[in-house]
Structures are given as C-alpha cells and as structure tokens.
Amino acid sequence: MEKRYVKDRLRRSMMFVPGNNPGMISDARIYGADSIMLDLEDSVAFTEKDTARLLVHNALKTIDFGKKEVVVRINDLASGLGVEDLEAIIPAGVHVVRLPKTDSAQDVIDCEREIARIEQKNGIPVGSVGMMAAIESANGVLNAREIATASDRLIGVALGAEDYVTDLKTTRADGIELLFARCMILNAARAAGIAALDTVFSNVNDDEGFLAEATLIKKLGFDGKSVINPRQIAPLHKCLQPSQKDLDKAYAVMDAIAEAQARGSGVASLKGKMIDRPVVIRAQRLIALAEADDPVEEE
C-alpha cells in the first residue's frame, strides 16, 4: 500500500497557515518550511469553519505543494467539528492529520477509527493517512507515552503550549514552565520511535527569544517546532544546523567506518578510540541534517 506520509523525515519546521486565508495557502510552499500545516482549528473563527473547510479541501485537491509534507490541523472530535473536517480533507489528499487537544490514547484511537472509516468510504487504502497528536493539557502530558504509542499512523507528538500553560495555571515565560511537558513529550516520542515537535513561539518580533527557545529545544533533542511566521523558518533551520566542527567529526567517523569495512573489519576506531554504534547513529543524523538544509527545494 502506498502511504501518503513518510514516518521518518526531516521536520525541523512545521508552518501553521490559517485555513481560511487563500493568499497564505497558495504562497505557503515558497518559504522553505519542511511541513505545511493548514489550520482549521484556532486560526479560523467559529462562524467560518464551513468556508475554511471548503477552501482547504479545494486547495489540497489543486495546489502543488511540491515535496512538502502537508498536514491539516483539524478541530478536536469533541467539538463536533472534527469529523466533518476529516470528511473534507481525506479524499482531498492530506498527508498527515494533526489532532489537537489530545488528552489520552483513546482520543487517538477515536480519531483513527474515523480516518479509517472515511478512507474506506472513499476507496482509499486504509492506513494511507498519517496522524500526529498535539498534547495541550496536564492530562495529555501525563498520558504522553500511551498517546505516542496509540496508533501506527502517528508520525510524531507535539506540544501545544498555550492551552497547556493555561491548564497549569501559569503563563509562558522563559521556558521553565514548559520543561516538564517538553521532557515528557520528548521521551514519549523517542520511546515510540516517532518525532518530537515543539510548540509555537508567538512573539514574531522577539528574534532573540525565538532563538533562545530554538537553542533549548535543540539541546533537549526535539526534531523541530511549529512556526507561525515565515520569518522564523530560516533562523530555526540555522539553529538546528550542526556546527562545522561537529560535522567534520561526523564525516571523520563515517570515513573511519568505511575504511574499517573496506579492510573487512567489524571494529572501527578514530584517533585511537573505538567507534560505538551510538556515535555512528549521531554522525549519520548530523550529516543528514546538514545535507538537507536547502530552504528552497529544487524542482
């Protein structure tokens, strides 16, 4: 079966695009984000849910988003809007459905059941569409592990910080308020073998703050984060880009591995130190990241 999504791919930046703004939707691919996330939830007024759904449906069917991953954030099923969102986007060709406000594994299972039903109804092989779960509450954070393993379709779990800090009875500050949630989500994602995606940084005029947050999530181990403005993409990619020193080391590791293999030896060493498997994995990841850093894709 041909799946519409790739489980393991580069997801440094997922750019939110308001689902009721045709100008932004048609321009979305030019900004270099790894994933485009058309939004039917918070950026769409309640009275315009119908028009946004029709717009996203027609855009998915018509606009060529190139090699971008195309995600749609639906409304949660409990709102009464989510199922109609799925009906609109699945036959139109969405790659990945982002489920908001995921509090439990059951939320993922319920959404997956609807996706499978709609795939079947439309003659689409069941399992074609991917999912990602956004965790936005204390309950969701505590259930992160169960959520991350609730479906084979999941490509990642994401933190939605605005609702989360409200649930915690705090506000967004320097990041300390999100540390527990980030660590829970990251560990849940890694244990499940899927991507960990950080929340948005809402103040688009605070370049310094954005960079500090990007640096922090890189240190923690996140794959990437959501962005709300195209100007956040280039600094984010630059921040996630490995340093030349680390990259040189990674190439040296891979050269040493290749040399050992050529010799028929199973053991490689670099500057007198044996190269362990985790070192190789880190080197491969760094090189993949460095080589992928082309903001404007080649056609």
Added chain:
Amino acid sequence: MELRKTGVAGTMESGDIMVTIEPRDQGGIAIALSSSVLQQYGRQIKAVITETLEGLGVTDAAVTAVDKGALDCTVRARVSAAAYRAAESKDYSWR
C-alpha cells in the same frame, strides 16, 4: 440544490474572492463580476463560477463576485460555500 436565501462567502483580501449568491426562480445563472484582472481572466472566473454552481445542481442564481486575484480553487471554494449557505444546507459532498 435549492437556494433559499442570500449566501455570502469570501473576503476582500488579496488572493480571495467575495461571492454573494441570491436565489431566483428562472433565467439561469447571472454573474456580475468585478476584478482587477477582468480583461485577462474574467471569462475564466465566470466559467469556474458557472461550472461550480452547475456541479451543485444550481440552475438559477444571481451571483455577485468581487475578485482580488483568487486562484481557481479559491473561486470554487467560495462559490460552493456561498451556495451551501444560500441553500441552508450542510449536506456536503466531499470527493
């Protein structure tokens, strides 16, 4: 699809089209279109409007459209939304 009242969808923002659809008993589909690219694309935009309405089973309607450089898919989306609103219908056929 039977139109019951006036339906409006879209905005006046760049890349969008604002569509108003009013029911009428006969006379087919009449379109009043204003667009900054009327000379180049007027005929195409009207064709997309007509085709979209016919696809929804609307045969008689008065359409007023103010285009701000919308792509065909946006025209289809806004015309459909205005028609569903005019018909007070939520019976979407997603295909």
